[in-house]
Amino acid sequence: MRNCFLMDQIDFKKLRIMQNEEGVVxxxxxxxKCSATNRLITSKDHASVQLNIGHLDAxxxxxxxxxxxxxxxxxxxxGDADSGVDRLWQKKKVETKQQ
Structure with missing residues:
Protein backbone atom coordinates (compact mmCIF):
# COMPACT_ATOMS: atom_id res chain seq x y z
CA MET A 1 0.00 0.00 0.00
CA ARG A 2 1.10 3.53 -0.71
CA ASN A 3 1.09 6.40 1.76
CA CYS A 4 -1.53 9.12 1.52
CA PHE A 5 -0.28 12.26 -0.17
CA LEU A 6 -0.90 15.08 2.28
CA MET A 7 -0.41 18.58 0.93
CA ASP A 8 0.42 20.03 4.35
CA GLN A 9 3.38 17.65 4.75
CA ILE A 10 5.29 18.73 1.63
CA ASP A 11 8.87 19.76 2.33
CA PHE A 12 9.35 22.45 -0.32
CA LYS A 13 13.11 22.58 0.29
CA LYS A 14 13.49 18.97 -0.83
CA LEU A 15 11.42 19.62 -3.97
CA ARG A 16 13.69 22.52 -4.98
CA ILE A 17 10.79 24.88 -5.57
CA MET A 18 11.50 28.57 -6.01
CA GLN A 19 10.95 30.66 -2.89
CA ASN A 20 11.60 34.29 -2.15
CA GLU A 21 13.57 35.58 0.86
CA GLU A 22 10.54 35.27 3.17
CA GLY A 23 10.07 31.61 2.27
CA VAL A 24 6.91 32.17 0.21
CA VAL A 25 6.55 29.79 -2.74
CA LYS A 33 0.91 12.87 -7.16
CA CYS A 34 -2.20 10.75 -7.31
CA SER A 35 -2.95 9.35 -3.87
CA ALA A 36 -4.33 6.09 -5.29
CA THR A 37 -1.70 5.23 -7.92
CA ASN A 38 1.26 7.45 -6.98
CA ARG A 39 1.35 8.75 -10.57
CA LEU A 40 2.44 12.30 -11.26
CA ILE A 41 -0.54 14.55 -12.05
CA THR A 42 0.50 16.68 -15.00
CA SER A 43 -0.59 20.25 -15.62
CA LYS A 44 -2.69 19.07 -18.59
CA ASP A 45 -4.68 16.51 -16.57
CA HIS A 46 -7.89 18.51 -16.31
CA ALA A 47 -9.86 15.49 -15.07
CA SER A 48 -7.86 15.28 -11.83
CA VAL A 49 -9.44 16.37 -8.55
CA GLN A 50 -8.24 17.26 -5.09
CA LEU A 51 -10.47 16.31 -2.16
CA ASN A 52 -10.40 17.76 1.35
CA ILE A 53 -12.03 15.28 3.74
CA GLY A 54 -13.05 16.84 7.05
CA HIS A 55 -12.41 15.10 10.37
CA LEU A 56 -15.32 14.67 12.79
CA ASP A 57 -15.36 14.08 16.53
CA ALA A 58 -17.44 11.40 18.28
CA GLY A 79 -14.18 4.19 -12.32
CA ASP A 80 -11.80 3.43 -9.46
CA ALA A 81 -12.05 6.78 -7.67
CA ASP A 82 -14.62 5.65 -5.10
CA SER A 83 -12.80 2.46 -4.17
CA GLY A 84 -9.47 4.31 -4.16
CA VAL A 85 -10.73 6.97 -1.75
CA ASP A 86 -12.31 4.30 0.45
CA ARG A 87 -9.07 2.29 0.56
CA LEU A 88 -6.97 5.38 1.35
CA TRP A 89 -9.39 6.55 4.04
CA GLN A 90 -9.45 3.12 5.72
CA LYS A 91 -5.65 3.13 5.78
CA LYS A 92 -5.64 6.66 7.22
CA LYS A 93 -8.04 5.60 9.98
CA VAL A 94 -5.81 2.66 10.91
CA GLU A 95 -2.76 4.94 11.01
CA THR A 96 -4.46 7.39 13.36
CA LYS A 97 -6.25 4.61 15.32
CA GLN A 98 -9.71 6.10 14.77
CA GLN A 99 -13.00 4.30 14.22
Whole structure:
Protein backbone atom coordinates (compact mmCIF):
# COMPACT_ATOMS: atom_id res chain seq x y z
CA MET A 1 0.00 0.00 0.00
CA ARG A 2 1.10 3.53 -0.71
CA ASN A 3 1.09 6.40 1.76
CA CYS A 4 -1.53 9.12 1.52
CA PHE A 5 -0.28 12.26 -0.17
CA LEU A 6 -0.90 15.08 2.28
CA MET A 7 -0.41 18.58 0.93
CA ASP A 8 0.42 20.03 4.35
CA GLN A 9 3.38 17.65 4.75
CA ILE A 10 5.29 18.73 1.63
CA ASP A 11 8.87 19.76 2.33
CA PHE A 12 9.35 22.45 -0.32
CA LYS A 13 13.11 22.58 0.29
CA LYS A 14 13.49 18.97 -0.83
CA LEU A 15 11.42 19.62 -3.97
CA ARG A 16 13.69 22.52 -4.98
CA ILE A 17 10.79 24.88 -5.57
CA MET A 18 11.50 28.57 -6.01
CA GLN A 19 10.95 30.66 -2.89
CA ASN A 20 11.60 34.29 -2.15
CA GLU A 21 13.57 35.58 0.86
CA GLU A 22 10.54 35.27 3.17
CA GLY A 23 10.07 31.61 2.27
CA VAL A 24 6.91 32.17 0.21
CA VAL A 25 6.55 29.79 -2.74
CA UNK A 26 6.78 31.69 -6.04
CA UNK A 27 6.31 28.77 -8.45
CA UNK A 28 3.32 28.91 -10.78
CA UNK A 29 2.86 25.14 -10.83
CA UNK A 30 3.62 22.63 -8.08
CA UNK A 31 3.27 19.03 -9.31
CA UNK A 32 1.08 16.65 -7.33
CA LYS A 33 0.91 12.87 -7.16
CA CYS A 34 -2.20 10.75 -7.31
CA SER A 35 -2.95 9.35 -3.87
CA ALA A 36 -4.33 6.09 -5.29
CA THR A 37 -1.70 5.23 -7.92
CA ASN A 38 1.26 7.45 -6.98
CA ARG A 39 1.35 8.75 -10.57
CA LEU A 40 2.44 12.30 -11.26
CA ILE A 41 -0.54 14.55 -12.05
CA THR A 42 0.50 16.68 -15.00
CA SER A 43 -0.59 20.25 -15.62
CA LYS A 44 -2.69 19.07 -18.59
CA ASP A 45 -4.68 16.51 -16.57
CA HIS A 46 -7.89 18.51 -16.31
CA ALA A 47 -9.86 15.49 -15.07
CA SER A 48 -7.86 15.28 -11.83
CA VAL A 49 -9.44 16.37 -8.55
CA GLN A 50 -8.24 17.26 -5.09
CA LEU A 51 -10.47 16.31 -2.16
CA ASN A 52 -10.40 17.76 1.35
CA ILE A 53 -12.03 15.28 3.74
CA GLY A 54 -13.05 16.84 7.05
CA HIS A 55 -12.41 15.10 10.37
CA LEU A 56 -15.32 14.67 12.79
CA ASP A 57 -15.36 14.08 16.53
CA ALA A 58 -17.44 11.40 18.28
CA UNK A 59 -20.54 13.64 18.13
CA UNK A 60 -20.21 14.17 14.38
CA UNK A 61 -19.02 17.78 14.66
CA UNK A 62 -16.29 19.08 12.34
CA UNK A 63 -13.01 19.52 14.25
CA UNK A 64 -11.37 21.98 11.85
CA UNK A 65 -8.89 19.38 10.60
CA UNK A 66 -8.94 17.77 7.18
CA UNK A 67 -7.04 15.31 5.01
CA UNK A 68 -6.23 16.14 1.39
CA UNK A 69 -6.32 13.46 -1.31
CA UNK A 70 -5.48 13.97 -4.99
CA UNK A 71 -6.88 11.69 -7.71
CA UNK A 72 -5.62 11.68 -11.30
CA UNK A 73 -7.91 11.62 -14.30
CA UNK A 74 -6.86 8.05 -15.15
CA UNK A 75 -8.26 6.70 -11.87
CA UNK A 76 -11.49 8.64 -12.35
CA UNK A 77 -11.86 7.47 -15.97
CA UNK A 78 -11.45 3.82 -14.95
CA GLY A 79 -14.18 4.19 -12.32
CA ASP A 80 -11.80 3.43 -9.46
CA ALA A 81 -12.05 6.78 -7.67
CA ASP A 82 -14.62 5.65 -5.10
CA SER A 83 -12.80 2.46 -4.17
CA GLY A 84 -9.47 4.31 -4.16
CA VAL A 85 -10.73 6.97 -1.75
CA ASP A 86 -12.31 4.30 0.45
CA ARG A 87 -9.07 2.29 0.56
CA LEU A 88 -6.97 5.38 1.35
CA TRP A 89 -9.39 6.55 4.04
CA GLN A 90 -9.45 3.12 5.72
CA LYS A 91 -5.65 3.13 5.78
CA LYS A 92 -5.64 6.66 7.22
CA LYS A 93 -8.04 5.60 9.98
CA VAL A 94 -5.81 2.66 10.91
CA GLU A 95 -2.76 4.94 11.01
CA THR A 96 -4.46 7.39 13.36
CA LYS A 97 -6.25 4.61 15.32
CA GLN A 98 -9.71 6.10 14.77
CA GLN A 99 -13.00 4.30 14.22
Missing amino acids: TELYIPR DGIYTGQFTTLALCGFVRAQ
